[in-house]
Amino acid sequence: MINTSYYKDLTKMNTFGMKVKARCFIEYDSVADLVDIEFGELARPVLHIGGGSNLLFTDDFKGTVLHSRIDFIEILDEGQNNPEGQVLVSVGAGVVFDDFCAWAAKEGLWGVENLSHIPGEVGASAVQNIGAYGVEVKDVIRKVYCYDTVEEEFVHFEVSECGYAYRDSIFKNPEIKGRYIVTHVLFALSKQPRPMLDYGHLKEAVTEAAAPSCGSDNQSLTPALIRKTIIRIRKEKLPEPSVMGSAGSFFKNPVVPMEQFVRIEAAAKAEHGADYKVPHYLLPDDMVKIPAAWMIEQCGWKGRRSGGAAVYEKQPLVIVNYTGEAYPEEIVGLERRIMTSVRDRFGVELCPEVEHI
Ligand SMILES: Cc1cc2nc3c(=O)[nH]c(=O)nc-3n(C[C@H](O)[C@H](O)[C@H](O)COP(=O)(O)OP(=O)(O)OC[C@H]3O[C@@H](n4cnc5c(N)ncnc54)[C@H](O)[C@@H]3O)c2cc1C
Known part of the structure; x- marks a missing residue:
């Protein structure tokens, strides 16, 4: 069976809890239902969602949202x-x-x-x-x-x-x-x-x-x-989505050339002492992966609030809808400020893991 609705409230369909609507929302029950959907006729853009746990809706969705209930x-x-x-x-x-x-x-x-x-x-x-x-x-x-x-x-x-x-x-x-x-x-x-x-x-x-x-x-x-x-x-x-909205890890862990890692570690040792070690994973071709969480924490963001949004106090890689009432702009604003801090301090460009819609 296919169910179509209009101006559908998506608040409970994205784990960030963004209060947004979809102009058209189509939910279907079976594989065969897909043949009956006229994809060429759907209001664009078209987005297929699952549990909405890796998405940040930045506004109402102007096109069609699809969702599967194929559940065997x-x-x-x-x-x-x-x-x-x-x-x-x-x-x-x-x-x-x-x-x-x-x-x-x-x-x-x-x-x-x-x-x-x-x-x-x-x-x-x-x-x-x-x-x-x-x-x-x-x-x-x-x-x-x-x-x-x-x-x-x-x-x-x-x-x-x-x-x-x-x-x-x-x-x-x-x-x-x-x-x-x-x-x-x-x-x-x-x-x-x-x-x-x-x-x-x-x-x-x-x-x-x-x-x-x-x-x-x-x-x-x-x-x-x-x-x-x-x-x-x-x-x-990690925050339970039913208690505090988030989309899990907000940023990918950056990968930098070895020379840059050496500079970052030297600066960290100058600040924290000669025995300090920057967490990292060695990759092929002289590249190094550094946990984005470490960088965000070093920039002083762990647990900090900004309007309705915050950096989760137990895991700085997670941005949360702290009040449950955060606007998309507050999440995006916090994201931008974190990226700027990390760029200014480490010369590293963080890349969001969460898909912005
Ligand atoms: C608290 C928390 C913890 C998390 N921990 C982890 C973790 O440990 N490891 C990890 O990998 N991820 C983690 N995530 C991220 C998230 O759970 C995963 O990315 C998950 O796979 C997203 O599934 P979803 O159904 O919510 O997809 P959505 O977020 O709705 O969609 C994700 C992408 O899949 C596409 N999509 C969805 N369904 C279909 C379909 N049927 N056909 C084609 N495309 C489709 C969407 O268009 C979108 O591009 C976490 C998220 C949260 C909130």
Whole structure:
């Protein structure tokens, strides 16, 4: 079924809680419904949303917003029919990604437990290549099924064709963005334990949660235990969208040449003492990734408010709708001031992770 409404209030459909409206809003229930939508006739621009958890609406939306309610989870192969013994699961784009993680944990299937509690829906997960705790969704995706709104036909992409990189995919490429609507995704999960606990202090946290009855050996771990631990950690660090609006990490972590990193570290040592170390990750080709959160904190933004917006006190990479009444301009104003501070102090241009609409 297709439901069309006009001047639809999107406040509850974006996790930032921006009080905006869409001129036209279309919600559909099934893959087949897409054939009945006249894409050429829709008020432009056209935007397909999921849970609105990576979006910042800066104004009312003048065109058409689409939303999928395709919500099945179906096991296609228990592992008998593929050489790797993987459990192949087809999941509708409108399924809340964390509901899929909860389902997998309940079934004792491995693969998505580290991605627990990431807001948003399955369709967007394949667009964004969501990631957390050392796992990216591309690691468990086999195929992405789409509707091509230009050729008006159903197509699918093998995972190798999706151009996956850090929080990126071909679906975000400006030349084709919006052309393909993800209808469902084929995931390859595993009945065999394959815990991924190398990220940060995850292993200690999981071992502690498992104690005293068992250790962190593969036999005693379950996807449900890892999921529970990750949900606990995430709740301590990140704002719950139902309590305080945000879109998670607002900026990407910048990548700079080694010479620039050396200058930044020298300045930090001059300020904080010779033993001070700037957090960083070495990349190929003499490039260095520096956490944007560190830069924002060094500029004194952590916990600071600006009108209804604020930098989250526990994680400076997150801008929040502090009062619940923030205007888009307040969020954008704070974003600009943070970018200016970081540019002035470090000579680094921060790039937003959140999509501005
Ligand atoms: C508190 C918080 C914590 C977060 N933590 C993480 C994290 O740990 N890791 C991480 O990777 N992300 C994180 N995020 C960001 C966000 O959850 C992800 O980017 C998520 O995938 C967005 O899903 P969504 O359904 O809300 O998509 P939306 O924000 O609605 O849309 C995102 C993009 O996907 C497109 N899209 C949506 N549905 C479809 C579809 N069916 N077909 C084609 N295109 C589509 C949209 O057009 C848009 O370009 C966090 C966000 C919040 C608020």
